[in-house]
Each structure stands twice: as C-alpha cells, then as structure tokens.
Amino acid sequence: MKLIINYSSCAAVVALVAACMNAGTPVPARTSSAITAADAKYRIYAIADDSMKGRDAGGVGNFMMTSYIAREMARLRLEPGGENGTWFQTIPMIRRYADSSSTLSAGGHALALFTDFVPVRPTTTLRLGTTLRRSGVPVVYGGRLGDSSAMLRQSDITGQLIVFDAPTGANGMPTGVYATPMTISADRFRGAAAIVVAALDIVTPATAMSLRSRGAGLTGQDQSSSVSPMGLVVTRAAAELMTGAPLATMQPGATGMTANVNISFVDKHVDALARNVVAIVRGSDPALRGEYVAIGAHSDHLAMLARAVDHDSLRAFNRVMRPEGAQSAAATPTAPQWTLIRSILDSLRRIRPARLDSVYNGADDDGSGSVALLEIAESLASGQRPRRSVLLVWHTAEEAGLLGSAWFTDHPTVPHDSIIAQLNMDMVGRGGATDLPTGGPRNLQVIGSRRLSTDLGNVLDSVNLARTVPYNIDYSFDAPRHPLNRYCRSDHYMYARTGIPIAYISRGYHQDYHQVTDEPQYINYEGLATIAGFVRDVAIGVANRDDRVRVDKPKPNRLAACRQ
Numbered sequence: 001m002k003l004i005i006n007y008s009s010c011a012a013v014v015a016l017v018a019a020c021m022n023a024g025t026p027v028p029a030r031t032s033s034a035i036t037a038a039d040a041k042y043r044i045y046a047i048a049d050d051s052m053k054g055r056d057a058g059g060v061g062n063f064m065m066t067s068y069i070a071r072e073m074a075r076l077r078l079e080p081g082g083e084n085g086t087w088f089q090t091i092p093m094i095r096r097y098a099d100s101s102s103t104l105s106a107g108g109h110a111l112a113l114f115t116d117f118v119p120v121r122p123t124t125t126l127r128l129g130t131t132l133r134r135s136g137v138p139v140v141y142g143g144r145l146g147d148s149s150a151m152l153r154q155s156d157i158t159g160q161l162i163v164f165d166a167p168t169g170a171n172g173m174p175t176g177v178y179a180t181p182m183t184i185s186a187d188r189f190r191g192a193a194a195i196v197v198a199a200l201d202i203v204t205p206a207t208a209m210s211l212r213s214r215g216a217g218l219t220g221q222d223q224s225s226s227v228s229p230m231g232l233v234v235t236r237a238a239a240e241l242m243t244g245a246p247l248a249t250m251q252p253g254a255t256g257m258t259a260n261v262n263i264s265f266v267d268k269h270v271d272a273l274a275r276n277v278v279a280i281v282r283g284s285d286p287a288l289r290g291e292y293v294a295i296g297a298h299s300d301h302l303a304m305l306a307r308a309v310d311h312d313s314l315r316a317f318n319r320v321m322r323p324e325g326a327q328s329a330a331a332t333p334t335a336p337q338w339t340l341i342r343s344i345l346d347s348l349r350r351i352r353p354a355r356l357d358s359v360y361n362g363a364d365d366d367g368s369g370s371v372a373l374l375e376i377a378e379s380l381a382s383g384q385r386p387r388r389s390v391l392l393v394w395h396t397a398e399e400a401g402l403l404g405s406a407w408f409t410d411h412p413t414v415p416h417d418s419i420i421a422q423l424n425m426d427m428v429g430r431g432g433a434t435d436l437p438t439g440g441p442r443n444l445q446v447i448g449s450r451r452l453s454t455d456l457g458n459v460l461d462s463v464n465l466a467r468t469v470p471y472n473i474d475y476s477f478d479a480p481r482h483p484l485n486r487y488c489r490s491d492h493y494m495y496a497r498t499g500i501p502i503a504y505i506s507r508g509y510h511q512d513y514h515q516v517t518d519e520p521q522y523i524n525y526e527g528l529a530t531i532a533g534f535v536r537d538v539a540i541g542v543a544n545r546d547d548r549v550r551v552d553k554p555k556p557n558r559l560a561a562c563r564q
Helices: 014-020 037-047 050-055 060-075 179-188 205-212 236-243 311-321 335-349 363-382 403-410 454-465 492-496 525-543
Strands: 088-090 093-098 103-106 109-111 117-119 131-144 161-165 194-198 215-218 230-234 255-269 275-281 292-298 304-310 356-359 389-395 419-425 443-447 472-474 502-506
Touching: 037 060, 037 363, 037 525, 050 060, 050 356, 060 275, 060 363, 060 389, 109 236, 131 194, 131 236, 161 236, 161 255, 194 236, 215 403, 230 236, 230 255, 236 255, 275 363, 275 403, 292 363, 292 403, 292 525, 304 311, 311 335, 311 356, 363 389, 363 419, 363 525, 389 403, 389 525, 403 492, 419 492, 419 525, 454 502, 454 525, 492 502, 502 525
Parallel strands: 131 161, 161 194, 194 230, 292 389, 292 419, 419 502, 443 472
Antiparallel strands: 088 275, 093 215, 093 255, 103 109, 103 255, 117 230, 131 255, 275 389, 304 356, 443 502
C-alpha cells in the first residue's frame, strides 16, 4: 500500500496530481484533444491513487476528484451546468448507520447486531422504516421472499414481524440479490412491523460489507412515519430461532416466537462534500441547442477496509474462487483449488514482494467511466460540436444507493424534458479474455437501450455497425427478471424512472470488482479509449437527429420499486 497523503484543505486541488504521482505513473505534459490511451492512463493513475482514500461519497477523496474534474472542464472552456453558474450540484446527503445500541431478541434469546442480524438502511431506492421499538411482537413465517403465491391474511401482517426465506435466483438457488424483492414485499406487506430475510449467510461479500458498514441517504426522504416496515437481514439460524422451527418445515402464515425489537439509525450530514459535477457542450444548431443528450459516470467508490489485506493473496484467491469479485458468492476452496491458488500466488511472489492493501481504488468502478467521460469532454470541446447540446454529469454516491443521480433527476439543473436521452458508463476499463468467459477486444455489454425508446437502440446499433471493427454487443444482461438485476443498479435507472431513454454501457464484472485490488495497473487503456470514442459517437448520432428519439415504450412508475 502506497503512502496515504493527508490534505489539510479540500481546496488544495493543485496538489492533487503531484501528490498522486508515484514511481511508474505516466506524466504527460498535457492531455491531447484526441481520445488516447495515454491520457486515460494518466488520469486513472491520478484519481485511483491510494491518496484518494477510495473516493468515498461525502468524503475528502471524492471531493478532491470532483474538484479535479471541474478544473478540467474550466480548462477546456466548457459551460458550467451546475447550480448558480458553477460546475457543481450539492447533494443533501447524510451518512446513515445502525445505532450501536440497537437490539433484537426472540424467545428470550438475544441476537448480536452485525453478527446475527443487520438492519437494512433505507435509501432512495429502498424505502424502508428507520425506527422500530416494540416488545412482544408476534413472529409469522411469510414463505420465500418474492414468491407471489405465498398469501397471508391481513391479520397475519399488521403489526407482525414477518420472516422470509432467502429469495431464489434463476438457477433455483438462493441469491444474495434480495433488495428488489424486499422492496416489493415491503410494499405488499405494508403495515407489518418488519420484513426479515434469512439471507445474511448467503449474500455476496460486497453486500455483507455494505450491510454492516455505514450507509447513506438524502435529507428529507421519507422516514418511518410514512414508510414501513423495517427491513432486517438475519442468518438462517437467527431466523429459525425467531420462528421456532426449521424454515424448510414451515408453511406461510405459521406463527413463531415473540420478539423484542429496539432498532434505530443515526444520521450524519455530509452534504458539504457530496456533489455532482455538471458541464455542457453547447450544441451548434440554434433551434436544437436547448435539448440535451446526457452522458454520465459515477465519481465515487467504496473508501477503505478497516484492516489491510495482502494484495496478491486476495488476487490469487479471487482468480480461482471469485471470478466476478464481490459479485461471486463466497465458497471454501477444495484441495485442488488451494493448490491452484498457491501456484498463482507463488508466481506473483517471483515478480514482486508482498504488500498490504486497504484502499478501494475503484480504477475500473468507476474510474474508467469517469475518465472516459473526461476524454469525451475534451474531444467534443476541441471538435465540431453536434446540433444538440451534450450534458456531462459525473454523479456522486452511486455506490451509496444512486443518490447523486436520484437527486439530479429530481432536481435537474436544465429543464427535465429537454434531456432526450442518457448514456451511462460504468466499468468500461476491463472486459478482456482473462476477466470473463466472453471477454476480448470486441466485448461490450449494453442494457436498457430499447426499454423506453426503439430509436435509441437503433442509433446505438447503427453506430456500432458503422465501425471498422464493430463490437459484439451482449444484450443478455438486459433480459427481463435477470437475476443480477443490473438495469436497476447504476445511475441510468434514475433517468429511466423519469421517462428519459437510457443505454447502460459496460464491459462487465471481473475478479477485482468491489475489491481493494481494482487498481490502475489492471486497466486495458486501449480498450478504454475505444469505448470512450464509441460512446461519444453514439451521443453525436443521437444529438444530430432531426427528431428527438421517441419514447415509444411504457414509462415506469417512478415511485415503484425497480424490477428488471
């Protein structure tokens, strides 16, 4: 782990690049107007340096990054698109975490906070209660979470603590992607004291870490007076203690023990540091320049681990056991797998010494998208401008629940109806053959491009087919009810829920996803530059149309839970 640099002032942006530079980091005299791998590499090494402390939304590192982006926009002489003639839109963000005094017991047995149970923090996309203090709450088994065939009487719902078995994925096995069915169940079982899901044993490591760490919310979002019920994730053993019997033997509606619940959250305001960066490339056509094609990426990541781990040991383990990083379920290696892990680690030890690592650098997630957007901005600033304007938005707090994009689409700095489409880039710096089975230089994943507008999907495909070497676009992740639910998991969805057509562009998960090993040396910079050029060309294609892309598909209910 490299030296962590403490900044005495958040405004010390001039020191950012110099402070972030370390041995081996590329240092060009000046970035070029063309989209190049060299420029992308320089920028990612700066923003994904350990000194940025993981760019936690509402933290100093993310503030430093947004300052850097704004300085670049000013250097390129683009038009500020934020509040009051600035580059920024402040997000009224709070850091929310479970009060350490929270307790839960059932049948006279106390359960341990963060070990046996974790309260689910409300966010903009997961609107659950924030306070529950009751004694003698009846426990009722509700079946498997998300199973619409499990019917309960209203008398089994009102005021009850409803325990659900873990939801089931497309392969019939329990899955850690439970947030959407939890939200749906919360709406369906409104009036219950709490929704409890027996999933803490099986959620992905990233989800488990997120549940146990401090979360985030927006000031003024609905609290427990108008949103119910409380959400809890528990171990299977804790769930069966509450129901008084193995879940596999129970029928929906069966009664269990009574529970004593005293759970609340603590909020801390961090909005002075949380902000979106917004810039405008003004269009060339006076009749159309008041309409915008938005391009976005998120500037935040996951901060730091509480305890450092050995970088190469983690990479060797994930190479074998978690090929999609935190997206892969945890498992214990077999003897042959341990042999392979040790072999990989030995090969790494021969080329470099061991080092400890505690920083979630987020080089790919979403340093790659943020830098691609910087490269697009510089290209558009120096070239022929499209007919419509291009709106460039670096959202904060994507990792905290899509908060920056939620705030921007609810409080846009340009008229909402003037945004005709949004292109979102998230994790566009990897995608090679060593990253995923379908990986390679032509790999590209696209989600949502025809969910609201056939025209947008047609433009994207036509731009791709016009390329000298087209991408092999993988639309499989866009399938309805896909178990990964990716349509709902990045900033584009906040635009889509308000009726703006979107396309989510990515190159997929890999072994370093949501790991401290997501570092600049593993990025494919040539591939990143190529992606940036492609997204720029799609935006230009949309911006230069005579007509705006039509919304010819049903718009979602913006207040309903997202379900792919």
